[in-house]
Amino acid sequence: xxxxxxxxxxxxxxxxxxxxxxxxxxxxxxxxxxxxxxxxxxxxxxxxxxxxxxxxxxxxxxxxxxxxxxxxxxxxxxxxxxxxxxxxxxxxxxxxxxxxxxxxxxxxxxxxxxxxxxxxxxxxxxxxxxxxxxxxxxxxxxxxxxxxxxxxxxxxxxxxxxxxxxxxxxxxxxxxxxxxxxxxxxxxxxxxxxxxxxxxxxxxxxxxxxxxxxxxxxxxxxxxxxxxxxxxxxxxxxxxxxxxxxxxxxxxxxxxxxxxxxxxxxxxxxxxxxxxxxxxxxxxxxxxxxxxxxxxxxxxxxxxxxxxxxxxxxxxxxxxxxxxxxxxxxxxxxxxxxxxxxxxxxxxxxxxxxxxxxxxxxxxxxxxxxxxxxxx
Amino acid sequence: xxxxxxxxxxxxxxxxxxxxxxxxxxxxxxxxxxxxxxxxxxxxxxxxxxxxxxxxxxxxxxxxxxxxxxxxxxxxxxxxxxxxxxxxxxxxxxxxxxxxxxxxxxxxxxxxxxxxxxxxxxxxxxxxxxxxxxxxxxxxxxxxxxxxxxxxxxxxxxxxxxxxxxxxxxxxxxxxx
Numbered sequence: 295x296x297x298x299x300x301x302x303x304x305x306x307x308x309x310x311x312x313x314x315x316x317x318x319x320x321x322x323x324x325x326x327x328x329x330x331x332x333x334x335x336x337x338x339x340x341x342x343x344x345x346x347x348x349x350x351x352x353x354x355x356x357x358x359x360x361x362x363x364x365x366x367x368x369x370x371x372x373x374x375x376x377x378x379x380x381x382x383x384x385x386x387x388x389x390x391x392x393x394x395x396x397x398x399x400x401x402x403x404x405x406x407x408x409x410x411x412x413x414x415x416x417x418x419x420x421x422x423x424x425x426x427x428x429x430x431x432x433x434x435x436x437x438x439x440x441x442x443x444x445x446x447x448x449x450x451x452x453x454x455x456x457x458x459x460x461x462x463x464x465x466x467x468x469x470x471x472x473x474x475x476x477x478x479x480x481x482x483x484x485x486x487x488x489x490x491x492x493x494x495x496x497x498x499x500x501x502x503x504x505x506x507x508x509x510x511x512x513x514x515x516x517x518x519x520x521x522x523x524x525x526x527x528x529x530x531x532x533x534x535x536x537x538x539x540x541x542x543x544x545x546x547x548x549x550x551x552x553x554x555x556x557x558x559x560x561x562x563x564x565x566x567x568x569x570x571x572x573x574x575x576x577x578x579x580x581x582x583x584x585x586x587x588x589x590x591x592x593x594x595x596x597x598x599x600x601x602x603x604x605x606x607x608x609x610x611x612x613x614x615x616x617x618x619x620x621x622x623x624x625x626x627x628x629x630x631x632x633x634x635x636x637x638x639x640x641x642x643x644x645x646x647x648x649x650x651x652x653x654x655x656x657x658x659x660x661x662x663x664x665x666x667x668x669x670x
Numbered sequence: 671x672x673x674x675x676x677x678x679x680x681x682x683x684x685x686x687x688x689x690x691x692x693x694x695x696x697x698x699x700x701x702x703x704x705x706x707x708x709x710x711x712x713x714x715x716x717x718x719x720x721x722x723x724x725x726x727x728x729x730x731x732x733x734x735x736x737x738x739x740x741x742x743x744x745x746x747x748x749x750x751x752x753x754x755x756x757x758x759x760x761x762x763x764x765x766x767x768x769x770x771x772x773x774x775x776x777x778x779x780x781x782x783x784x785x786x787x788x789x790x791x792x793x794x795x796x797x798x799x800x801x802x803x804x805x806x807x808x809x810x811x812x813x814x815x816x817x818x819x820x821x822x823x824x825x826x827x828x829x830x831x832x833x834x835x836x837x838x839x840x841x842x843x844x845x846x847x
Contacts (some may be wrong), residue, residue, distance in 0.1 A: 307699050309690070309705075335672035335709060376823070479732050480690065482697045482704035642735045 295491040299350045305484050312444070313477040315451035316380075316406060316470065323455040324376040324490040325404070326352035329366035331359055334418040335474035336408035339380040346587065360385045364392030371401040374501035374515045376492070378460050380406040382474075383424050384415060386432070393467060394433030398526075400500075400514040400533075402461035404454060406470040408477040411638035419638025420474030420561055425615035428471045431590040436527055438534045440468040440541065441588040443559040446475060448483040449586075455487045464537050465500070473611065475561045475640065482588060496619070500653035513568060543586035544595055548574070552581030554605040554654055557596060557620050559585050561640065562609045568643025569650060580650050593623035600628035607631040607653050607667075609646055611639075617664055626662035629653075633667045671726055673811045676751050677801075678702070678719035679743025684798035689720040689735075691802060691824045696724040696817035701750060704732035717746050722810050739809065741801050743784070748772065758774045760808060763799055780846070787841045793831060796838035803842020814843060 301318065302308055317339045320328075323483065328343045340356065345353040356361035363379050370377035381389060386407045396403060409424050417514040431437045442457055444450045453470055461468035502511050517523035548570055549555060556566045556576040563584040570580045582597055585592050600606050606628050608617035617632040624630055631653040635641045659665060675692065679685040682727050696703040707720040721734045736756035742748040742763045750794055755761060760778045766785035782804045784797040799821075806812055821835050822828075828835075 307697060308702075410809075455809040474709070475706065475732065475787050478691060478707060478709050480707075481732070492805060551804050565733065571730060640733050642733060644735060 295493060298319065298558040302485055302491040304486065304488050307321045307484050309480055309482050310447055311338055311480045312447045312452070312472060313408065313480060314460065314654070315344050315483055316454065316472070316477075319451040319454035319485065320378050321346055321350055321352070322485060322487070323458050324455070324491050324492045324495055325378045325458070326350065326492055327367075327370040327377045328353070328379065329355040329357050329363040330379045330381060331357055331384045333362050333385045334478050335410055335420070336380050336382050336406065336508040337360050339406065339408070339476070355464065357553075360388035361392065364389040367403055367405075368392055368396050368399070368401070369394060371403040371504045372399070372501060374498045376495070377403045378405065379403075379589050380397060380408065382408050382410045383427075386424065390433030393439070394431070394435050394437060395515050397431070397433075397437040397439065397467055398435060399513050400456070400465040400530075401513070402463060402465055402467065404457045404470070406472060409471065409638070417638045418474065420611065420639050420640060421489045421636065422473055422560060422611040422615070424471065425610070425612065425638065426587065428469060429591070429619070433473045435469055436503075437530060438466075438537075439588055440464070440466055440537060442468065443471045443586060443588050444612035445560050445564050445584065446476070446483070447479065447481045450476060450487050451483050452612050455490070460541060462498070464533060466533065466537070469628045471560070473561050474638075538590040541587060542590045542592050544592040545582075545584040545586060546595070547582040547584070548579070549581035549583065549599055549603075551579050552603055553579045554607055554650055555583055555599050555603050556607050556609055556646070556650065557583045557616065558609040559587070559588060562611055565641055565643055566609050566646050569646035572643055573647050573650065578647070578651065578654070585616075591619045591623070593619070596620060596623035597625065597627070600624040603628065605629045605631065607633065607650055607652055609641070610634045611641070613638045614664065614666070621662065624662060628665065629656070629659045629661055629665070631667055632664045671813065672734075672775035673738050673809060675722045675741065675805070676719060676722075676734060676740045676754060677722065677741045677743075678717055678747030678748070678751050681716070681718050683718075684795065685718055685741070685743055686720050687824065689722045689803050690799040691817060691820055692722050692724065692805075692812065693825050695812040696818045698820060700838065701726060701812070702729050702731050706732045717744070717750065719747065719751070739805065741781055741805060742768065743797070743801065744768065745770065747843045755759035761814045762808070763802055764797065764801065765776045766797075774781040776835055780808060782842065782845050784842070787845070788838055791837040792834045793824045796831070796834050799838035802844045807843035809844035
């Protein structure tokens with residue numbers, strides 16, 4: 295590897311937008327193929343890669359559409375490349391058909407959804423509107439995607455390595471679910487992993503291309519025999535169960551003495567921390583459970599904390615999606631509250647502290663039922 | 671110490687980059703910082719703005735509720751962001767092109783003829799550096815040295831303007847005396 299392509303030293307402090315940190319992180323983690331189509335608020339990713347991939351001898355393609363881009367990714371992943379696409383809600387919707395095919399073909403690749411307001415064309419402001427789409431597979435069929443939810447430029451920069459390694463370990467697509475704020479915000483970060491030498495990534499025994507002298511391999515998602523497809527479905531199921539058992543990530547803060555636990559991810563988790571810090575100054579004890587993997591969902595720890603603390607508040611920038619997973623994890627054993635800001639509006643720390651205080655005051659609440667704290 | 675700053679002006683005045691410069695200088699001093707720009711349609715023709723937070727402690731939210739400082743480079747920005755200042759906050763405004771007076775009496779005012787000063791150092795485009803100078807002289811949130819050392823990194827390929835930009839920062843600082 296030519297050492298000139300290493301842009302930043304490991305541990306070197308740099309100032310980048312979340313989107314730029316993610317783009318550099320993917321290159322650093324070995325991505326050498328990007329295909330995508332522009333959409334706000336993720337445009338810094340293709341913009342950055344359009345020159346950066348050129349520097350490292352990779353391929354950047356602005357496709358004629360999202361559908362075309364995702365099928366280029368299918369091809370690149372079939373050949374064993376660390377492939378990447380990125381978009382925002384409307385574009386991810388268009389890519390779902392291809393993502394379903396790649397999930398069925400059990401090929402690893404990485405994609406990012408930098409979420410904006412929806413449904414429909416919505417707007418370009420930060421939002422967490424696509425949680426359901428991300429955590430339930432998103433496209434047709436019966437499959438799952440590994441979903442990582444960064445809350446900082448640091449995680450945007452460093453998750454790509456974790457994502458590619460995990461995607462290749464399980465032969466499964468992996469996605470980064472960020473939002474316009476995480477993508478557009480600039481803050482200091484450093485890379486915690488060394489620049490990956492792509493020539494040293496072990497070749498995969500399931501990829502196609504260069505087949506001279508070996509047996510033919512087939513990548514296919516059409517299984518006309520019901521028995522063969524059922525077996526494939528159960529094979530996928532077993533894989534997903536293995537991922538659930540082995541790869542569930544979360545962060546806990548101030549949960550030891552908390553009277554209420556906020557469950558939130560990404561931007562909502564960051565802003566909830568402002569509420570938690572201010573609450574502590576006033577003697578109000580709020581804890582945070584931040585799911586880092588949204589699928590697999592950290593249901594065990596939420597279940598344990600819910601039983602211990604008795605009150606759980608899901609904070610989201612939508613009208614209530616993650617809260618349904620929280621409700622399932624709580625399983626009727628604690629009070630469940632929800633506060634949401636959809637449409638691209640971002641809650642403030644004071645606002646979240648206010649609703650946490652409201653939830654703490656509420657008495658005789660039916661356990662397990664979702665109590666919406668927005669004044670509608 | 672914590673400063674929450676909103677910088678606003680019209681597209682082309684360099685308010686976003688001025689914010690990046692402050693964030694970069696803060697990083698150089700091992701402070702925590704976030705920079706969140708307005709993005710999208712409003713950047714063409716209308717007002718552009720960014721929120722910068724500089725702190726000794728971890729920054730939870732990059733979103734500013736009430737600002738410690740507002741730097742308004744044009745009239746629409748003054749109208750839009752003067753109400754966002756906290757009581758006792760600092761309003762720095764570009765008096766070269768803002769004709770009206772700020773309305774509030776519970777805030778500190780600092781009028782900076784940024785365009786005129788910028789022209790006097792050789793480039794009207796350095797008006798953003800003038801207000802950065804005034805801001806750091808007033809708040810001392812980052813040192814002038816950190817800002818000046820950050821200029822060539824934040825504005826790569828603009829070496830020809832380096833001296834002009836540094837002079838603009840100095841002249842801006844001199845407004846605060």
